[in-house]
Amino acid sequence: MGFDTSGLLPLSDALQGMLAQLDGCSESEQLPLPEALGRVLAMDIASPLSVPPFDNSAMDGYAVRLADLAGGAPLIMAGKAFAGQPYQGEWPAGHCVRIMTGAPVPAGTDAVVMQEETQADGDRITFLTTPVPGQNIRRRGEDIREGASVLAAGTRLTAREMPLLASLGIASVSVRRPLKVAIFSTGDELKPVGTPLAHGDIYDSNRYGVRAMLDRMGCDCLDLGIIPDDPAQLRAAFLKADREADALITTGGVSVGEADFTKQLLEELGEIGFWKLAIKPGKPFAFGRLPHAWFFGLPGNPVSAMVTFDQLVQPALAKLAGQRFERPLQLQAIATEPLKKAPGRLDFQRGILAQGQNGLEVRSTGSQDSAVFSSLSRANCYIVLERERGRVAAGETVTVEPFGGLLL
Ligand code: AMP
Ligand code: MG
Numbered sequence: 001m002g003f004d005t006s007g008l009l010p011l012s013d014a015l016q017g018m019l020a021q022l023d024g025c026s027e028s029e030q031l032p033l034p035e036a037l038g039r040v041l042a043m044d045i046a047s048p049l050s051v052p053p054f055d056n057s058a059m060d061g062y063a064v065r066l067a068d069l070a071g072g073a074p075l076i077m078a079g080k081a082f083a084g085q086p087y088q089g090e091w092p093a094g095h096c097v098r099i100m101t102g103a104p105v106p107a108g109t110d111a112v113v114m115q116e117e118t119q120a121d122g123d124r125i126t127f128l129t130t131p132v133p134g135q136n137i138r139r140r141g142e143d144i145r146e147g148a149s150v151l152a153a154g155t156r157l158t159a160r161e162m163p164l165l166a167s168l169g170i171a172s173v174s175v176r177r178p179l180k181v182a183i184f185s186t187g188d189e190l191k192p193v194g195t196p197l198a199h200g201d202i203y204d205s206n207r208y209g210v211r212a213m214l215d216r217m218g219c220d221c222l223d224l225g226i227i228p229d230d231p232a233q234l235r236a237a238f239l240k241a242d243r244e245a246d247a248l249i250t251t252g253g254v255s256v257g258e259a260d261f262t263k264q265l266l267e268e269l270g271e272i273g274f275w276k277l278a279i280k281p282g283k284p285f286a287f288g289r290l291p292h293a294w295f296f297g298l299p300g301n302p303v304s305a306m307v308t309f310d311q312l313v314q315p316a317l318a319k320l321a322g323q324r325f326e327r328p329l330q331l332q333a334i335a336t337e338p339l340k341k342a343p344g345r346l347d348f349q350r351g352i353l354a355q356g357q358n359g360l361e362v363r364s365t366g367s368q369d370s371a372v373f374s375s376l377s378r379a380n381c382y383i384v385l386e387r388e389r390g391r392v393a394a395g396e397t398v399t400v401e402p403f404g405g406l407l408l
Contacts, residue, residue: 008278010387011346015312018287022294024154024322025246027177033165036157038218039175040323045151047168050141054104057081059136061114062125063097063105066133074124081106096125105137112136144168154324156218176322179217182241182293183210184224186234186253186262187300192226205373206251206298206305213309213406214249217317229253231265238269242290246320249313252300254284262286262297270295278387280345281370282308287316294320301370307348307382310406328404330384332397333360339383339392340368346387350379353400362400379403 003009028042057063068075078095081087083102091097097106105112111131119126144150150168151161157175165173190204191197204226214221222245227237234253241248253262259274266272272288272295281304286297296313298305318325333353341347351362362383365375382401385392392398 004278006278006344007276008283008345009275010278011311014275014277014285014287015315018312018316019319021289022316022319024319025176025179026322028174029177030172030174032172033162033170036173036175037159037162039157039178040218040321041151041153041155041157042174042176042322044149044153045165045168045170045173047144047146047148047150048170049168050146051144051167052138052140052142055109055140056083056102056104056138057099057112057136058101058138059112059114060100061112061136062118062127063087063099063109063112064127064131065093065108066110066131068094068096069127069130074121074126077120077123077125109137110134152324154322156323179219179247179317179321180222180245181214181219181317182222182224182245182248183207183214183250184227184237184241184248185251186227186229188229190226190252205302206300209302209306210249210251210298210309213306213314214317216406217314217321219317219321229258229261231261234262235265235269238265238290242269242293245293247294247296247317248290249296249298249309251298251305254286254297254299256284259284259286266290266295266297272297277308277312278345279307279311280347281368282311282348283345285312299370302373303350303370303376306376306407310404311348314406328401330399330401331360333362333400334358335383335392335394335396335398336361336363337394339364339385339398341385341389341391343388343390347383347385347389349383349385350375351381351383351400352379353381353402360400362398376407 075096077098078091079087079089080098081103082100086104087097087106091106110133113127113131117129185204185207189201191201193203211221224237227233270288270290272286275285276283277285282299284299285308288295298308315325349368350365353362365378384399384401
């Protein structure tokens with residue numbers, strides 16, 4: 001893998017290295033459409049019908065034949081077409097049909113003239129404009145043609161896909177089984193919320209972040225709680241996770257001072273790489289394989305844990321879940337204040353992006369220490385600063401990445 005002279009592994013190499021090893025899960029189940037929300041399609045979907053299924057009116061108005069309008073005389077209304085109630089009567093020359101939005105256009109219709117461009121005197125309709133052929137007609141299949149591919153396997157079903165599938169009459173879909181992901185926090189200093197803290201203790205906050213992000217990804221979470229820095233208890237937790245889950249995510253215990261401990265244990269149980277990533281926050285990171293589950297060891301510092309989950313674990317879990325994954329767009333913005341940065345690592349600083357008078361502007365959330373969680377909670381984007389870049393002066397252009405689904 002691409003370690004360079006600094007001994008640090010670039011983020012892109014770490015990602016590629018992980019993704020190359022991971023395979024998507026192939027188990028699937030058929031679910032009624034409403035229950036499939038948030039799940040990942042197991043199969044491509046081709047449209048069983050055309051949308052719209054028939055030529056219909058885009059306006060409330062009158063269906064006309066252009067030849068009838070040529071003389072400029074008023075037309076007589078032959079009848080009415082409503083959505084769900086097509087006009088089925090005769091349509092003699094010199095007549096028009098009153099038509100509502102969504103109603104099928106009667107055979108022979110050349111155009112629909114909107115009501116506002118007509119004058120009605122009883123059944124005699126005068127047309128104030130001359131329509132062009134096809135005006136205000138939505139054509140059969142104009143949105144989706146029968147047989148066309150609409151959604152690809154790997155698509156996560158959201159509020160945007162559900163009505164699309166319903167419009168095709170699809171009542172149930174084949175979706176991938178959700179991933180089961182075990183999590184635990186490590187550290188003798190960690191106490192669960194709802195209990196008092198002794199001197200030297202802190203609350204275990206990482207598990208709440210990791211759980212929330214897993215929930216956002218649609219994974220089933222097996223929460224194994226807090227495991228103290230004790231080899232026997234750690235071992236038992238690793239083995240339980242390996243038996244019961246597809247993947248295990250831990251936080252803490254992978255930094256230089258603590259890694260030896262976990263390292264020994266994990267090397268005995270599986271094949272794990274302990275990496276020093278060329279990113280900030282989030283240098284220490286472990287990835288590998290237990291006998292039956294994938295392992296992701298995140299740093300203990302709360303900001304580092306969230307950022308490495310978002311940047312590295314998210315794409316990896318997406319691949320395991322059979323889900324297509326794209327990172328949020330990156331944009332350019334003007335830094336309104338100087339940003340501290342030393343060359344050597346790719347920085348994911350936390351920023352506040354806003355619309356300024358001359359375009360997008362971004363400022364820092366303050367201290368970027370990886371233990372300062374408010375730097376993340378007050379942010380709405382990453383300020384992504386290139387590895388070799390140094391300090392940023394006010395007014396310089398920087399790359400920003402608005403937070404994606406996991407952090408919203
Ligand atoms: P470690 O990676 O275990 O050396 O932890 C690095 C720092 O993150 C230490 O200050 C830990 O106390 C803190 N930390 C570790 N795990 C958690 C957690 N679950 N919640 C909050 N802080 C943590
Ligand atoms: Mg620790």
